[in-house]
Amino acid sequence: xxxxxxxxxxxxxxxxxxxxxxxxxxxxxxxxxxxxxxxxxxxxxxxxxxxxxxxxxxxxxxxxxxxxxxxxxxxxxxxxxxxxxxxxxxxxxxxxxxxxxxxxxxxxxxxxxxxxxxxxxxxxxxxxxxxxxxxxxxxxxxxxxxxxxxxxxxxxxxxxxxxxxxxxxxxxxxxxxxxxxxxxxxxxxxxxxxxxxxxxxxxxxxxxxxxxxxxxxxxxxxxxxxxxxxxxxxxxxxxxxxxxxxxxxxxxxxxxxxxxxxxxxxxxxxxxxxxxxxxxxxxxxxxxxxxxxxxxxxxxxxxxxxxxxxxxxxxxxxxxxxxxxxxxxxxxxxxxxxxxxxxxxxxxxxxxxxxxxxxxxxxxxxxxxxxxxxxxxxxxxxxxxxxxxxxxxxxxxxxxxxxxxxxxxxxxxxxxxxxxxxxxxxxxxxxxxxxxxxxxxxxxxxxxxxxxxxxxxxxxxxxxxxxxxxxxxxxxxxxxxxxxxxxxxxxxxxxxxxx
Amino acid sequence: xxxxxxxxxxxxxxxxxxxxxxxxxxxxxxxxxxxxxxxxxxxxxxxxxxxxxxxxxxxxxxxxxxxxxxxxxxxxxxxxxxxxxxxxxxxxxxxxxxxxxxxxxxxxxxxxxxxxxxxxxxxxxxxxxxxxxxxxxxxxxxxxxxxxxxxxxxxxxxxxxxxxxxxxxxxxxxx
Numbered sequence: 268x269x270x271x272x273x274x275x276x277x278x279x280x281x282x283x284x285x286x287x288x289x290x291x292x293x294x295x296x297x298x299x300x301x302x303x304x305x306x307x308x309x310x311x312x313x314x315x316x317x318x319x320x321x322x323x324x325x326x327x328x329x330x331x332x333x334x335x336x337x338x339x340x341x342x343x344x345x346x347x348x349x350x351x352x353x354x355x356x357x358x359x360x361x362x363x364x365x366x367x368x369x370x371x372x373x374x375x376x377x378x379x380x381x382x383x384x385x386x387x388x389x390x391x392x393x394x395x396x397x398x399x400x401x402x403x404x405x406x407x408x409x410x411x412x413x414x415x416x417x418x419x420x421x422x423x424x425x426x427x428x429x430x431x432x433x434x435x436x437x438x439x440x441x442x443x444x445x446x447x448x449x450x451x452x453x454x455x456x457x458x459x460x461x462x463x464x465x466x467x468x469x470x471x472x473x474x475x476x477x478x479x480x481x482x483x484x485x486x487x488x489x490x491x492x493x494x495x496x497x498x499x500x501x502x503x504x505x506x507x508x509x510x511x512x513x514x515x516x517x518x519x520x521x522x523x524x525x526x527x528x529x530x531x532x533x534x535x536x537x538x539x540x541x542x543x544x545x546x547x548x549x550x551x552x553x554x555x556x557x558x559x560x561x562x563x564x565x566x567x568x569x570x571x572x573x574x575x576x577x578x579x580x581x582x583x584x585x586x587x588x589x590x591x592x593x594x595x596x597x598x599x600x601x602x603x604x605x606x607x608x609x610x611x612x613x614x615x616x617x618x619x620x621x622x623x624x625x626x627x628x629x630x631x632x633x634x635x636x637x638x639x640x641x642x643x644x645x646x647x648x649x650x651x652x653x654x655x656x657x658x659x660x661x662x663x664x665x666x667x668x669x670x671x672x673x674x675x676x677x678x679x680x681x682x683x684x685x686x687x688x689x690x691x692x693x694x695x696x697x698x699x700x701x702x703x704x705x706x707x708x709x710x711x712x713x714x715x716x717x718x719x720x721x722x723x724x725x726x727x728x729x730x731x732x733x734x735x736x737x738x739x740x741x742x743x744x745x746x747x748x749x750x751x752x753x754x755x756x757x758x759x760x761x762x763x764x765x766x
Numbered sequence: 767x768x769x770x771x772x773x774x775x776x777x778x779x780x781x782x783x784x785x786x787x788x789x790x791x792x793x794x795x796x797x798x799x800x801x802x803x804x805x806x807x808x809x810x811x812x813x814x815x816x817x818x819x820x821x822x823x824x825x826x827x828x829x830x831x832x833x834x835x836x837x838x839x840x841x842x843x844x845x846x847x848x849x850x851x852x853x854x855x856x857x858x859x860x861x862x863x864x865x866x867x868x869x870x871x872x873x874x875x876x877x878x879x880x881x882x883x884x885x886x887x888x889x890x891x892x893x894x895x896x897x898x899x900x901x902x903x904x905x906x907x908x909x910x911x912x913x914x915x916x917x918x919x920x921x922x923x924x925x926x927x928x929x930x931x932x933x934x935x936x937x938x939x940x941x
């Protein structure tokens with residue numbers, strides 16, 4: 268009986284890696300001392316980079332607008348410390364390429380002076396549009412890692428008539444516990460943020476999905492939500508990737524989000540617990556998003572745990588605060604399954620960074636790659652129901668269109684397939700490579716089309732110029748002929764032939 | 767026998783004249799293959815293939831008078847597409863492909879002669895007489911038509927710089 272129950276309750280996708288969350292998750296939250304300098308990148312979100320509105324040498328207060336959003340999908344950037352802007356220049360991006368991106372550097376004055384904020388005592392008296400506007404102005408983006416501007420989702424949810432808000436407390440990535448910590452330490456902020464979002468999108472219930480490996484968070488959240496029957500705490504089985512929106516939606520509501528569709532189209536909207544807390548701060552306190560909780564973990568760290576740190580702090584400083592037992596063999600921003608490989612620690616903490624992992628040689632060991640034995644383990648693990656082995660085989664032979672035929676675009680890059688592969692084939696790298704190549708192709712196609720349009724416009728211009736020149740010449744000739752006809756010239760004009 | 771001969775003759779004449787009329791009134795103005803090939807070419811009319819423009823190059827390709835590898839700015843991608851359309855095999859390794867390129871102006875030696883901006887097929891070079899010229903990166907197709915025109919060798923080609931959103935994971939080493 269128990270077996271049958273298990274069979275039906277447990278999702279038939281994903282993997283169950285050792286979560287390594289404790290002891291870091293149980294260590295009380297620590298505050299990072301004011302860093303001497305922060306680097307605020309202009310691109311910490313999906314969409315257009317923000318445009319700087321401060322000058323080098325300018326004094327700024329904590330929470331002051333540094334760069335405003337550009338375009339429909341974008342987010343502003345605010346100062347995370349008070350001090351002086353010393354540079355607007357390139358810093359290394361938290362990206363596997365190690366390339367740079369533009370950032371505003373602020374030298375801290377250690378005064379930690381906030382700008383005048385505009386708190387709202389009763390957010391439920393505000394119009395939903397006003398909540399979206401304030402959230403956008405506070406630079407709140409999805410803090411689970413996707414970094415999609417939160418206010419854009421509010422507007423979308425309202426337009427599509429979303430009834431259910433799903434609050435994502437899944438946090439399925441091993442090692443990372445920043446969401447766990449925010450639910451344990453600030454559950455009332457999360458619940459209040461969720462209620463504000465419900466008001467903003469016009470939803471009538473919110474389901475908080477929390478993996479059952481976080482009993483303390485479930486207890487704290489249940490207590491905080493006791494007064495609000497519309498906020499329902501729903502423990503979900505701990506299984507990777509439960510924190511992925513499509514999987515969480517299916518587990519909580521039974522609805523499946525179709526390929527190429529957004530969650531809002533099946534009547535639900537997903538926001539992370541940390542995003543809810545950020546919305547609470549943005550509306551109730553008027554504070555923009557300038558700080559976040561980040562997990563520092565990994566065997567190379569002496570005192571792993573969660574830190575409350577200003578955005579823009581260098582990863583090296585965060586690691587130094589927790590202490591390093593040895594030089595890390597590998598540095599990762601985010602979780603070990605989907606995180607970003609860092610070349611070095613001189614990169615700033617960004618809005619979407621939930622964890623920083625410093626692995627020792629044992630954790631970072633890469634097993635030797637073998638040939639595919641077509642065992643099919645990856646197809647059983649894939650939460651999207653794809654055939655990773657077939658897609659990888661096509662990409663390996665350079666047939667990207669073949670891989671697209673196996674729904675490469677539905678791949679969420681969760682890494683389950685590579686995790687279970689007995690031959691240790693780097694499947695996700697194949698998919699990332701193919702997705703990059705395909706978007707490069709798409710860009711090249713658009714560029715060629717733009718080039719053709721420009722070339723046609725130039726030809727049209729040249730033709731028009733030639734025609735106008737000829738018309739002007741003809742008119743002059745006619746005028747001259749008319750003058751000549753009126754006043755009979757005593758002698759022939761020699762210039763006439765030269766026109 | 768006479769009936770058979772007569773009927774076949776009538777049939778032949780009728781069908782023959784029908785075909786003749788069809789050839790006259792339903793005639794295709796140009797080879798449809800040409801249009802398809804032209805769509806594959808970059809369309810910047812740079813003239814590096816030796817033809818006046820992409821339309822003429824496509825016509826030559828359709829008549830099998832030019833090699834699919836004729837387009838230097840198109841590189842391997844265009845050569846591959848043309849060869850696939852024409853159904854011929856080519857040696858892609860022989861095609862020179864330095865990746866996407868951009869024109870640039872060495873500002874210290876530009877004299878502002880305007881020769882480069884006159885030949886640019888996409889109007890990607892801006893500048894006035896006796897003023898330093900410059901390249902609008904978004905409009906430059908990297909055809910290289912401007913490079914030879916510069917009397918002071920101030921024009922050159924550089925690979926398109928790799929930026930964060932354009933970076934691609936390398937393909938894993940195969941086993």
